[in-house]
Amino acid sequence: MPASETLPLFPLHTVLLPGAGLGLRVFERRYLDLIRECGRSGGGFGVCLILEGEESGRPATPAAYGTEATIEDFATGEDGLLNLRLRGGRRFHVQRTRVRDNGVVMGEVDWCPPEQDDELRPEHSLLATVLEKIFEKAGATPPGMRSSDLDSASWVGWRLAELLPLSDAQRLAVLQEDDPHARLDRLLAMMA
Known part of the structure; x- marks a missing residue:
């Protein structure tokens, strides 16, 4: 069993699926920090469905399963907000979470095994x-x-x-x- 990895999580009121695209507007400082860190490291972040709470304000409770998001494109909208185009990648299972001082939820995740490319039955x-x-x-x-x-x-x-x-x-x-x-x-x- 591979060791768990720490991944910043972006809880949303939607489910990102592997291979799917998602548009996202970012305005909260904690998520702007998360995006900046991902840009520096070249890594992605996890998107999980919110089970309890809201997308802004206090940290929300994320579902135990999520999908790694990579940034395909970004721009600043006319309203000055950061607009991202994300693409879903690997699935993961969250084992534990903690909240950093800046409010970003960090997940200790195990990656789900890669899928076999089986033919349709x-x-x-x-x-x-x-x-x-x-x-x-x-x-x-x-x-x-x-x-x-x-x-x-x-x-x-x-x-x-x-x-x-x-x-x-x-x-x-x-x-x-x-x-x-x-x-x-x-x-x-x-x-x-």
Whole structure:
């Protein structure tokens, strides 16, 4: 079992999934400090769903599972706030948290194992078709998508969980699932 790693956490009222994009406006000093530290170190930070509390003010209680976020782009908006474009990476399980003096929640995390690139099973082929229809209706496909991605159980599961109208609790349940085929079973059940 790999040793735990310390990761700054950014609790939000949303679930960031692996491979998904997320826009974020940053205005609190503690999170500006967190972004500056990540820029200096070249590292990312963790995004976790808020279980209790709010995004601003007192430190919120984060869910035990989250996703590492990397900054793809940033700009200052007309209102002077920092606007970030994030991309979800590795999943992690938070073992313990502590709050630094500046209010940033630090998590002692264990990284979830990398997923196997298994092919879709026949019972999940309908999900790839649903995903294709969603892309057609939107008139766009995700950046960097390859045609072979629609055969990947992991990729199809993450993209469906990102695009379907699920609640945050449902997305968190999907995020916590280690097996891509069980994740697809869960998504099928949610769609039924």
